[in-house]
Amino acid sequence: MATRGRPRTFDPDTALRQALDLFWERGYEGTSLNDLAQAMGIASASIYACFGSKEDLFRKVMALYGTTSGEPPRRALREQPTARAAIHAMLRATADEITRPDTPHYCMLILAAPTGAVENHAVREFLAGLRRDMHTTIKDRLARGVTDGDLIAPPAGLDAIARFYTTVVQGLSIQARDGAGRTELEAVITCAMAAWDTLTSVPSHQVH
Amino acid sequence: MATRGRPRTFDPDTALRQALDLFWERGYEGTSLNDLAQAMGIASASIYACFGSKEDLFRKVMALYGTTSGEPPRRALREQPTARAAIHAMLRATADEITRPDTPHYCMLILAAPTGAVENHAVREFLAGLRRDMHTTIKDRLARGVTDGDLIAPPAGLDAIARFYTTVVQGLSIQARDGAGRTELEAVITCAMAAWDTLTSVPSHQVH
DNA sequence: CGATTTGTTGGTCGTTCGACAAACAAAGAA
DNA sequence: TTCTTTGTTTGTCGAACGACCAACAAATCG
Numbered sequence: 001m002a003t004r005g006r007p008r009t010f011d012p013d014t015a016l017r018q019a020l021d022l023f024w025e026r027g028y029e030g031t032s033l034n035d036l037a038q039a040m041g042i043a044s045a046s047i048y049a050c051f052g053s054k055e056d057l058f059r060k061v062m063a064l065y066g067t068t069s070g071e072p073p074r075r076a077l078r079e080q081p082t083a084r085a086a087i088h089a090m091l092r093a094t095a096d097e098i099t100r101p102d103t104p105h106y107c108m109l110i111l112a113a114p115t116g117a118v119e120n121h122a123v124r125e126f127l128a129g130l131r132r133d134m135h136t137t138i139k140d141r142l143a144r145g146v147t148d149g150d151l152i153a154p155p156a157g158l159d160a161i162a163r164f165y166t167t168v169v170q171g172l173s174i175q176a177r178d179g180a181g182r183t184e185l186e187a188v189i190t191c192a193m194a195a196w197d198t199l200t201s202v203p204s205h206q207v208h
Numbered sequence: 209m210a211t212r213g214r215p216r217t218f219d220p221d222t223a224l225r226q227a228l229d230l231f232w233e234r235g236y237e238g239t240s241l242n243d244l245a246q247a248m249g250i251a252s253a254s255i256y257a258c259f260g261s262k263e264d265l266f267r268k269v270m271a272l273y274g275t276t277s278g279e280p281p282r283r284a285l286r287e288q289p290t291a292r293a294a295i296h297a298m299l300r301a302t303a304d305e306i307t308r309p310d311t312p313h314y315c316m317l318i319l320a321a322p323t324g325a326v327e328n329h330a331v332r333e334f335l336a337g338l339r340r341d342m343h344t345t346i347k348d349r350l351a352r353g354v355t356d357g358d359l360i361a362p363p364a365g366l367d368a369i370a371r372f373y374t375t376v377v378q379g380l381s382i383q384a385r386d387g388a389g390r391t392e393l394e395a396v397i398t399c400a401m402a403a404w405d406t407l408t409s410v411p412s413h414q415v416h
Numbered sequence: 417c418g419a420t421t422t423g424t425t426g427g428t429c430g431t432t433c434g435a436c437a438a439a440c441a442a443a444g445a446a
Numbered sequence: 447t448t449c450t451t452t453g454t455t456t457g458t459c460g461a462a463c464g465a466c467c468a469a470c471a472a473a474t475c476g
Contacts, residue, residue, distance in 0.1 A: 006443050006452035027323035029237055032432065043454065048434080104323075111322040114314070114385060115235035128386045156399060163383065163392060164399035171379030175371065177322060178336045184371060191364060191372035195403035213421025214473040241465060251424055256466065258422095 012050055015040040019051075020061045024104050028058055028113040028123055055123055062130065065108055069097050073169075077137060083145025084200075087138070087165055088193055094169050095185040098176040106177040109134075110170050134169065138162040154200040161199055168192045220258055223248040227259075228269045232312050236266055236321040236331050263331055270338065273316055277305050281377075285345060291353025292408075295346070295373055296401055302377050303393040306384040314385040317342075318378050342377065346370040362408045369407050376400045 022031050022039045033054060037044040051057040076089035098105055109131060113124050139162035145151030146158075154161060172185055180188075230247045231239050241262060245252040259265040284297035306313055317339060321332050347370035353359030354366070362369060380393055388396075 006441090006450085009442085009453065025323070026325055030324035030326075030328075033434085034432075043456095044434090045436090045455095046453070049453085053434085106322070110382060114319040114322060114382070115233070115312075116238035117234055118238075120238075131382065131386050156402070157395070160392075160395035160399055163388070164396045167376060167379030167383050167396050167400075169379070170382040171375035171377070174318060174322070174339065174378040175375050178339050180371070184368075187365070187368035188372045188375050191368055191403055191407055192375075194364070194406040195399055198402040198406060199399055212475055213419075214423080214475085216422065217473090218423090240463075242463080252465085253425090253467070254423060262465070 008050075010040075010042050010046070015042060015050070016057075016060060016064055019057055020064055020108075021103075023058060023061050023112060024065075024108045027111065029116045029120060058123060059126065062109070062127070066130070069103070069107075070109070072097060074137065077141045082148070082150040083142050084151070084193075084196055086141050086145070087196070088189070090138075091165070091168065091172075091189045091192060092186070094172060095176075095182060095189060098173060099182040099185065104177075105179075107170075107173040110173045111177065131170070135162055135166045138165055151200060156199045164195070164199075165192065216258075218248070218250050218254070223250060223258070224265075224268060224272055227265055228272055228316075229311075231266060231269050231320060232273075232316045235319065237324045237328060266331060267334065270317070270335070274338075277311070277315075278317070280305060282345065285349045290356070290358040291350050292359070292401075292404055294349050294353070295404070296397070298346075299373070299376065299380075299397045299400060300394070302380060303384075303390060303397060306381060307390040307393065312385075313387075315378075315381040318381045319385065339378070343370055343374045346373055359408060364407045372403070372407075373400065 018040045019036055022035055026035070033044050033047065036054075036057070037047060040047065047057065051060060072093040073090045076093045077086045080086035080089045094107070097103075098107055109127060113120065113127055116124060139158055142151060142158045142162055146153050168188070172188060175185060175188065226248045227244055230243055234243070241252045241255065244262075244265070245255060248255065255265060259268060280301040281298045284301045285294045288294035288297045302315070305311075306315055317335060321328065321335055324332060347366055350359065350366045350370055354361050376396070380396060383393060383396065
């Protein structure tokens with residue numbers, strides 16, 4: 001069916017991008033609908049007509065975020081030939097993303113709504129779910145390394161190692177938020193990768 | 209001087225503790241003065257008379273938080289005999305604190321106000337400053353290890369190692385917030401400590 | 417008692433929310 | 447051209463909420 005009636009005068013993708021920028025900077029609760037309407041260049045009535053509620057809009061924003069800023073780390077995991085290289089490249093891609101000069105210095109998924117008013121519990125849990133996916137994705141990549149033969153099933157356990165690197169990724173966001181630069185993040189990544197060989201080899205002696 | 213006039217009917221310390229609990233659960237912006245007045249059992253006017261503005265109250269709350277929940281990790285750093293034991297014990301104390309059944313499963317210092325509305329910039333920077341102190345405190349402890357002789361000045365640099373463990377501490381908060389239990393945090397800590405020996409010994413071969 | 421301090425009630429003043437309504441403008445389809 | 451759809455502007459509307467404060471009532475001391 002062809003589009004009847006008056007076509008949209010604003011581009012929903014552009015508007016969504018503008019909403020993303022604002023949510024990114026101020027978090028979910030810190031952003032009001034009026035702020036959004038102003039930034040998107042449309043009336044709040046149009047926001048409701050096109051995107052639904054504030055929460056609906058935010059969920060769409062997060063989908064866009066995942067396919068843009070979230071993509072480089074995910075691609076690193078996917079395309080690097082070994083599990084080790086994949087983890088290292090993912091950490092670096094993350095550091096690159098959260099120190100870009102044109103965007104806030106942190107991962108939106110992690111800091112947009114960690115706590116808040118009771119009525120926004122659903123939003124927080126939505127984000128928590130996405131964060132848990134991070135852990136799963138990393139763990140799957142490690143498992144692939146075992147399948148591929150570049151990683152010997154480590155004694156520490158895939159789950160623990162995946163959780164460790166997830167923790168580092170999430171900690172990096174706080175570091176960048178608090179002013180750490182790309183160089184400082186790289187130093188943290190180097191430290192995190194120093195654990196790799198110990199974690200993925202058969203223990204010759206027990207550590208404490 | 210003896211107390212003149214009508215004595216207080218509420219205990220400021222108790223009220224502060226109740227304010228702490230609420231700020232901890234909902235974050236800075238997610239907590240309204242009405243919420244606070246209700247939880248503290250006093251009228252909002254009494255809050256102003258006794259504690260000053262919302263921001264003043266929050267700063268006093270954070271001071272209390274630092275001397276209560278913040279103390280075990282700090283004590284671990286202080287009292288353990290070696291730098292390595294200090295870092296390990298600090299991580300464990302942190303994990304203990306953020307998985308207590310009677311409090312929210314995260315560090316308030318890290319998640320109470322990472323982002324938010326423009327007008328609360330001062331509060332965010334106040335917290336960021338306290339977080340930067342974490343890094344400094346850890347770094348100082350490592351330096352003490354060098355002085356004490358239990359730690360050889362590591363090639364990675366004290367600053368980098370301190371930042372790495374600060375990053376882990378901060379990442380643990382997100383993990384616990386998202387549902388990771390004490391056991392899972394322990395596994396992350398084990399991974400983080402696996403990096404220690406590599407980081408604090410002379411490199412036999414260059415890593416990537 | 418009278419001075420002093422505290423707590424309460426009620427209110428300021430401003431903003432926000434989502435919802436909804438009317439009236440008009442614009443653009444394309446039949 | 448006429449109908450249909452979409453969008454805009456503007457407004458209402460109430461209810462709620464935000465931080466904050468002034469006037470009054472209460473309690474205890476010297």
